[in-house]
Amino acid sequence: MIPSTVGFLELDFEIEEQPSQTYKMDLDGDSVRGFVDDQEAMKQTIFRILSTERYQYIIYPWYYGIETLDLYGEPVTYVCPELERRITEALLVDTRISSVTDFEHDLSVKGVVHTAFTVHTIYGEIRAEKGVNI
Template sequence: MIPVVADNLNIEFTTMPSLNYKMNIDDEIIINKCDELEAMKQVIYKILNTERYQYLIYSWNYGIELADLFGEPVFYVVPELERRITEALLQDDRIESVTDFEFDTSKRGTVACTFTVNTIFGEVEAERTVLY
């Protein structure tokens, strides 16, 4: 006797709304709510400041892996940082692409990276600094 499975696996997936609580990062408080482009700025900030695989509350697809870059040579860190930032941000389906990377390695032991994140709501200029 072979088990029969009902054919009800036709599930429609929907995009989550972008409405989010507004973080005041400097004062470390949550105030009001934000939507669309302002919410995307927060999403980008959170993804780039959450180490992947470190927090059980987040999916393994959330965050970025930066801890293992410490101690590596700068010629390895720069292209790897670009790849990891792009990979981490593209996990969010509201982000279409990450472009215009610029790196500043003038400060010893630090790579400052600026880039443009193209979202469905518009462009966001972002930055991330990494110690290596």
């Protein structure tokens, strides 16, 4: 028997935002224990998104992560604005993030662009950073 959708699409649906509670990652000890919520959960989300190379892991959808591999060997004048765009694009996929601003690039280490920025979330502002080898 073929399933029927008659009248199903006419029903009113209520969309609920899921809570941000997640497992707490201990980044120093490489373990997971306890739970975090709100701003601490957002810090972990930002870290995970910016630590995951896009298109490299089958477990993640194609919109998750950031592309940095193709920046190796490119001039700094290209990498800095491109990194800003890619960080912003990667983070704005999360609906809890409204904008990414205040980019600052540190070029003091040879071969590395270290970028610091502010992420504006529904839980407040979070200062974050990302380093890329060039």
